[in-house]
Amino acid sequence: MAEQRAGRVVSRRSERIQDAVPFRMMFGFRMHSGYAERRLEPGVLDLTFGDPHEMQMPEYVEALRSAAVPEDELWFAYKQSERPAQDAAAASLERVVRLGWTGDDLRMTTGGFGAITVAMKVLADPGDEVVYTLPPWFLYEPLALEAGLAPVKVRAAEPSFDLDLGGIASALTPRTRIVVVNSPNNPTGRIYPPELLLGLAGLLAEASARFGHRIWIVSDEPYNRIVFFGNEFHSPAEFYPHTLVCYSYGKTLLAPGQRLGYIAVPPGLEGRDEVLEAVDMMQIAAGWLFPNAVMQHATPALEKLTLDVAALEAKRDRLVGAMREIGYEVAVPDGTFYLWPRSPLPDDEAFVADLSRRGVFVMPGALFETPGWFRICLTATAETIEAAIPHLRDAFEAARKLRHGGVVEADSGQIP
Structure with a gap:
């Protein structure tokens, strides 16, 4: 047993977890991609995680405040x-x-x-x-x-x-x-x-x-x-x-x-x-x-509270309609607060990297072990979604041109 542990600091279980592709990609995305810093920059449009992008409803705050009084x-x-x-x-x-x-x-x-x-x-x-x-x-x-x-x-x-x-x-x-x-x-x-x-x-x-x-x-x-x-x-x-x-x-x-x-x-x-x-x-x-x-x-x-599902649905409909008009393949989700469009490039990570350069953050399908797709989160504000549409159009057009003779820079993994 001592020989088996020689030179190792952490358990094999820890190593297996760290080596899991989704975990490694998510950890790298949050910690090493610049996402944590860039998401707070003015003009950056964050459509990644299901985080709130507006102040919490007052009734929620009051419920916690009341519950904190012994x-x-x-x-x-x-x-x-x-x-x-x-x-x-x-x-x-x-x-x-x-x-x-x-x-x-x-x-x-x-x-x-x-x-x-x-x-x-x-x-x-x-x-x-x-x-x-x-x-x-x-x-x-x-x-x-x-x-x-x-x-x-x-x-x-x-x-x-x-x-x-x-x-x-x-x-x-x-x-x-x-x-x-x-x-x-x-x-x-x-x-x-x-x-x-x-x-x-x-x-x-x-x-x-x-x-x-x-x-x-x-x-x-x-x-x-x-x-x-x-x-x-x-x-x-x-x-x-x-x-x-x-x-x-x-x-x-x-x-x-x-x-x-x-x-x-x-x-x-x-x-x-x-x-x-x-x-x-x-x-x-x-x-x-x-x-x-x-x-x-x-x-x-x-239990008496819920987010505004009708507002989510309106954002879903706006973005699905706009993306289909641009040329994206995207289904209408039945529920949740996500869209799952097909990447216009087979390399979804390269496409997501290009969107990131344009100031729009989404998640690559590779993070979900399904390359060729990407995820958009609708918990962003309606204004953020509206502002993202032109960038989604420009990225789609760049990908279309790339498919017809462009070259991806191998060292950056991004669309030039």
Whole structure:
């Protein structure tokens, strides 16, 4: 063992996490690309992360301010899951996914991160496999590796970016314990239809019987309230009871820095109490992954609030229309606050670099392990989106000329 550790400073697990392509690219993007400094420069148009770009709604601030005033001597004592927070969260979830949820079915977590971390460690042992679809939220792989799990990746069906049920079925092995489903999807904005989720439920039930152990769904649902007109959200939990629902308030309230979420186990599930007890223990063992006292005290008031989905939809429609007029291939997202256009250059990183030179920040598809595309975040102001359109037009035109005889500078990876 000593020989194996010779010359190494950190654990192999740390090295594997750092080597994960999405993690390495995201860390490099935030820390080493100049993004952190340039995003604050006058005139720079930031369309990258789901951060707020306007002052938080006064009702949100007041909810936290009120929750910070102690009502008893234990107001700031150690908190696990506070019952008023659980009840408020369950009532809200029941309005979206009608399965008879109560506060007993939920455990409050430090955002969606905490919920997914706990779900993976409760359901799977080191060496087990977790299957998810590309393009993914870029932190599934690091979270799986941290839990000692083996990521197994299946590409979505293009151009719809629906789940590829055939691909998922082929990826399942006796080591598979978890399939992650993210709907509405980040980054594509796709909401998976009921018939697709029903098909997934059938193939997982068959595979579970064949392998002699249950394959679970971890349903990552932080956008299940951000659904645009004419669309309807359905959770995998409606079709497959062995589903853990993971939710984050950071999206619905556009306050990702205030860590609040939950993990929910469907009522009536056989073994539900055992799963919930394991969740409680894992939250403690993994580093007290319960929200801070103030966030839990504020949850009932926060559940009355939401970001302006109609304003998001208006920004979506404006930008989709403008980009299609320019010539971009871009689908209309069903939900979330993202657009997922095809890059006009096969090298999406080169195209994103050119946009960056023009003062527009977006994310390359390579960060989502899906080269040839890029992601735009609609949480930017309407003014920012309007100002970005001419730059998107100029970058598209530059890419068009490049495809017809231009040359990309190999040393910079940027469009000259």
